[in-house]
Amino acid sequence: MTVLLYMIPCAVALGLIGVAGFVWALSNGQFDDPKGAAARMLQDTDAPL
Amino acid sequence: MTALTANDLSNAEGGLAQDPSPYVTHSKTGQALDIQVRGATCGGCLSRIEGALGALPGVSTARLNLSTGRLRVEWAGSMPARRIVSTITGLGFGAVAFDPQQADVDHLKAERRLLVALAVAGFAAGNVMLLSVSVWAGQDMAPETRQLLHWVSALIAIPAAAFCGRPFFASALASIKARRMNMDVPISLAVMLAVGMSLYETAIGGEHAYFDASVTLLFFLLIGRFLDARLRRRAYAAANALAAMQTGVATRLAPLGAAETVRVSDVRPGDVLLLARGERLCVDGEIVSGASDVDLRLVTGETAPAAAAPGQVLRAGAVNMSAPLQIRATAAASDSLMADIARLLEAGEQKKSAYRRLADKAAAAYVPRVHAMAALGFAGWLIAGAGVPHAIFIAVTVLIITCPCAMALAAPLVQVVAAGRLYAGGVYLASGDALERIAEVDHVVFDKTGTLTMGDPMLSGSDDPAQLQLAAQLARASRHPWSRAIARAAGSGPVADDICEHPGEGVSGRIGGEEARLGSAAFVGGEASDAARLWFRIGSRPPVAFRFEDHMRPDAAAAIDELRRMGLTVEIISGDALDNVRDAAARLGIEAWTAQATPASKAERLRTLEAAGRKVLMVGDGVNDAAAIAGAHASLAPGAAVDVSRLAADCVYANGDLAAVPRIVGVARKARARMRENFGFAVVYNLLAVPIALAGWATPLVAALAMSGSSAVVTLNALRLAKGKEAA
Numbered sequence: 069m070t071v072l073l074y075m076i077p078c079a080v081a082l083g084l085i086g087v088a089g090f091v092w093a094l095s096n097g098q099f100d101d102p103k104g105a106a107a108r109m110l111q112d113t114d115a116p117l
Numbered sequence: 118m119t120a121l122t123a124n125d126l127s128n129a130e131g132g133l134a135q136d137p138s139p140y141v142t143h144s145k146t147g148q149a150l151d152i153q154v155r156g157a158t159c160g161g162c163l164s165r166i167e168g169a170l171g172a173l174p175g176v177s178t179a180r181l182n183l184s185t186g187r188l189r190v191e192w193a194g195s196m197p198a199r200r201i202v203s204t205i206t207g208l209g210f211g212a213v214a215f216d217p218q219q220a221d222v223d224h225l226k227a228e229r230r231l232l233v234a235l236a237v238a239g240f241a242a243g244n245v246m247l248l249s250v251s252v253w254a255g256q257d258m259a260p261e262t263r264q265l266l267h268w269v270s271a272l273i274a275i276p277a278a279a280f281c282g283r284p285f286f287a288s289a290l291a292s293i294k295a296r297r298m299n300m301d302v303p304i305s306l307a308v309m310l311a312v313g314m315s316l317y318e319t320a321i322g323g324e325h326a327y328f329d330a331s332v333t334l335l336f337f338l339l340i341g342r343f344l345d346a347r348l349r350r351r352a353y354a355a356a357n358a359l360a361a362m363q364t365g366v367a368t369r370l371a372p373l374g375a376a377e378t379v380r381v382s383d384v385r386p387g388d389v390l391l392l393a394r395g396e397r398l399c400v401d402g403e404i405v406s407g408a409s410d411v412d413l414r415l416v417t418g419e420t421a422p423a424a425a426a427p428g429q430v431l432r433a434g435a436v437n438m439s440a441p442l443q444i445r446a447t448a449a450a451s452d453s454l455m456a457d458i459a460r461l462l463e464a465g466e467q468k469k470s471a472y473r474r475l476a477d478k479a480a481a482a483y484v485p486r487v488h489a490m491a492a493l494g495f496a497g498w499l500i501a502g503a504g505v506p507h508a509i510f511i512a513v514t515v516l517i518i519t520c521p522c523a524m525a526l527a528a529p530l531v532q533v534v535a536a537g538r539l540y541a542g543g544v545y546l547a548s549g550d551a552l553e554r555i556a557e558v559d560h561v562v563f564d565k566t567g568t569l570t571m572g573d574p575m576l577s578g579s580d581d582p583a584q585l586q587l588a589a590q591l592a593r594a595s596r597h598p599w600s601r602a603i604a605r606a607a608g609s610g611p612v613a614d615d616i617c618e619h620p621g622e623g624v625s626g627r628i629g630g631e632e633a634r635l636g637s638a639a640f641v642g643g644e645a646s647d648a649a650r651l652w653f654r655i656g657s658r659p660p661v662a663f664r665f666e667d668h669m670r671p672d673a674a675a676a677i678d679e680l681r682r683m684g685l686t687v688e689i690i691s692g693d694a695l696d697n698v699r700d701a702a703a704r705l706g707i708e709a710w711t712a713q714a715t716p717a718s719k720a721e722r723l724r725t726l727e728a729a730g731r732k733v734l735m736v737g738d739g740v741n742d743a744a745a746i747a748g749a750h751a752s753l754a755p756g757a758a759v760d761v762s763r764l765a766a767d768c769v770y771a772n773g774d775l776a777a778v779p780r781i782v783g784v785a786r787k788a789r790a791r792m793r794e795n796f797g798f799a800v801v802y803n804l805l806a807v808p809i810a811l812a813g814w815a816t817p818l819v820a821a822l823a824m825s826g827s828s829a830v831v832t833l834n835a836l837r838l839a840k841g842k843e844a845a
Contacts, residue, residue: 069262076269080244087240091233104183107160 136378137198137214139366147177147193150201154188155211157181162210169204188212214366224350231343234281238336241277242329245270246821249329253818260322267319267326274328275312281335282308284342300480300521303487307516308335314513317506325510330517330820337828341525344533348549367399368392370443384446392442395596398435400446404428407442409620410597411435414566416740417692417715421649422597424621434740438596439620474550475789476528479796483524491515494811515810517820519803523827527795530835535788538839543756543771544781551767553792554751555785557732561680561778562723562745564737565691565701568755569673569775572738574598574649574665576606581661586610588653588663591624591635599651599665600624600635623651631656667697669704672776677705679779685734690714690722692741719745736778738762753778784838791838795831802827 093099142149157166163183170179175194182188190201198214205212248266252258282305289301311331318326368391369379376391381399384390389405392398410422416434425431425442495512499505532549539546546552563569579585589607592600594616613626613633623636633655638645643652643660654660677687688709691698698712711722723745726733735742735749738758746752746765754766755773763769770777806823809815815823 072262072265076248079247080269080273083240083244087236090236094229094232101182101184104163104181107163107183110160111164 136366137202138378139380139383140214140216141198147175147191148198149189149191150198151215152188152190152202152205153213153215154181154186154205155213157183157186157210165208166205166210169208170201173200173204224346228343228346228350231284231339231346234284235336235339235343237277238281238332238339241273241281241332242336245274245329245332248273249326249817249821252326263324264319264322267315267328270326270328271316271319274332275316278308278312278331278335281332281339285335285338298484298488300484300524303484303516303519304334304338304521307331307513307521310509310513311517314506314509318510325817327513327517327817327820330817330824333821333824334517334522337522337824338525341522341529344529345549348529348533348536384449386446386448388446390444390446392437392444394437394439394441396437398431398433398437398444400433401431401448402444402446403430405443405445407440409440409442410438412438412598414572414739419566419693421694439618474528475553475792475796476524479524479527479799483519483521487516487519490519490807490811497811498813511811511813514813514815514820515807518806518810518815518823522824523795523799523802523831526828526831527799527835528792530832531788531791531795531838534835534838535784539768539781539784542777542780543774544777545769545771547767547769551751552785552788554732555734555767555782556789558685558734558751558782560686560688560726560731561734561736562688562690562726562749564735564739564742565689565698566667566693567738567757568736568742568773569689569701569705570667570669571773572667572757574602575668576602577664577666577668579661579663584653584655584661585663587628587633587655588635588651588661590628591616591626591633591653594618594626595624595635599649599663602665603635603651603663628655669701670773670775672774674705676775676778677707679776680782683779683782685782690719690745692716692719692739714741716741716744720748723748734782738773753781787838791834795834798830798834799827 098105137150137152140150154166157163160183163181166181166188167179170176170188170190173192173196175196176190176192178189178191180189188205192201202212202214248270252263252266255263285301285305285308288299289305292299292302308331311327311334315326315328315331318324366378367381367384368376369384370376370389370391384400390398390400390402394409404425404427406427407425408427409425411425411431412422413419413435416432422438425437430447431444491512494515495508498508498511503511529549532552535552536546536549566572585603585607589603590611590613592603592607593610593612595601595618613628616624616626618624619636619640621637622640623634625632625634625636627633633653634641635651635653638650638652641652641654641660643654643662649665650662651665652660652662680687686709687705687707688711689698689702689705689707690711691701692714693712695712698710702708702710711718714722719742723733723735727748727750732750735745735752736754737743737746737752738755739762742754742758743762743765746754746762751768752766753768753770754762756763756769756771757773758766758769768781770781802823806815809819
């Protein structure tokens, strides 16, 4: 029973991190151009990451 | 250099080659320009465009958004903006500078808010469901454990419901203030009562808490809302892109004679504009000086060019062909023919937004009945002796289980799937309710030039084919549609020496030392006649004639037969000459046809048909079709149509491929069938669920199963639309 008191907050916290990450990616414009992102992945540039 | 097509010319070739500098923004770091690119579809196009622009001197950023077609270029230095546009067009893409519109930022923000709400609702629904399943599965769970789980659910569900329910609460409040009840009223009631009641149950240590139902309800509803908002924003953004293309540049002559490039929206009445060869006129005006031929195909539908001389009035949309003209603007762009059409469009828009979608009709039937059922349950149980808490419990269960999920998802899902299927076939849908309207039509009206026909005259025969190559040496220098037809038939090759174009008459030059003429009968010395023909004479040889006709599209007859088989009647209304329209109608087996129609008479004919109770589908491409397109029950435009017609149409099909027309009607009818099935299913489901809730047999588990189950059924039914053979 006491383990629940640790696990439940852990699970909820992880979920919140996921939602925060999604909202950040959305406001960062990462979902603005899905087709372009797919195409750029295949481009062959010599510049390093 | 490949042959020019009507597409090149009609899309303001003058604008493409002109200076985009009025649209360049300047800042401390350099200059920036936004361009709408047409034709970039794949990764290869992206690399080529960005690579070519990155190689230009001084360019620091060149980023193309492949999903919207918008390109942003930033550069420092003295490179002229014109070079950017010519680089892109040199690669084979269309490029028009534009002003980034602020308008669609609002739509984007609304859509983003819905997406964030959807993400939070999904997170909450998942976690609360996790806890609820534990409660339902734990038959021998200690009450304290159950209490704990309920309290944790409350902690997650209450803030989530407050945040995610905002769109529904706001809409319900607005609707109540307007003394109407839309679908959001029972939804908001259900969510608030469910959360409140569950909190009460948790506080007294009760068994049933509906936290998962309230958040899952919001999750499903937000899916429907988000899809609807996205479809609408895409349609709005694409319409904006078309409008941005329409704003181009014009060359204004200052009183001292200097020419400057200005935005079309800055042209004032009284300004003198220079209209170059191949350029499209952007405002209504009177010719001040110059003599030339103009192509009025986009304005009236006439295939034969008209002569232009000083004193004549030209309407916006006319394309100049032979020689530069100076034109005094008689109206600003906002008051020209285009603007008249735009006003007609607005009126048409209002008519369309008054159209009651299936979803609205369903909501109107649903809302009062659900409220009545809930009130009945509350009153009934109260009278039967149960306490107020239990009576409220029953009422809330009724509200939740009647599940507006299926209703809310029924239409948007089908529309999104149908739009996706059409898009894969090269058809772009302008709005969600377009599908419903297209499915209702029983009569199709076609424009002729450019819609049923290729739009460009083609060489159909000549007295002496051997002289084609010689005639082509003169033809390549002229923009007259017939000359272009000769040049296309002959292929690429040399141009004669000493070319001189005589507007309204023809072209003269020297080929191999001999004088040659190509033009009208009077100019060349051939026999005069009414038929479409061009005469050619070289040296002292006898003149030979070249004949032209506007060819029917190869799939026109098949498409019309298919439409008839689907039970639709077909008609042609065209602005072209009597003979041309009669021949076309005869070839396609169409009995009802009208020739020499003006834009107003086209719209009038449509009004007559609608008054007689017919639902009309209008298919057209020119400026003269735009008013009819706006007034019809539903409308289609080919991809090569003029901007205004594309803006007004419900649906745009690529390549002028007429086989798309019956296909679109077919998909629309199937979509309407799916939507009706979905709503029918929602009704049946409610008829079963309400008695169960009223009898008190519904628990949170039952409600959750019912909600998810009905949403899944509706989704699967909508996906049926995605399967089905698509003609290649």
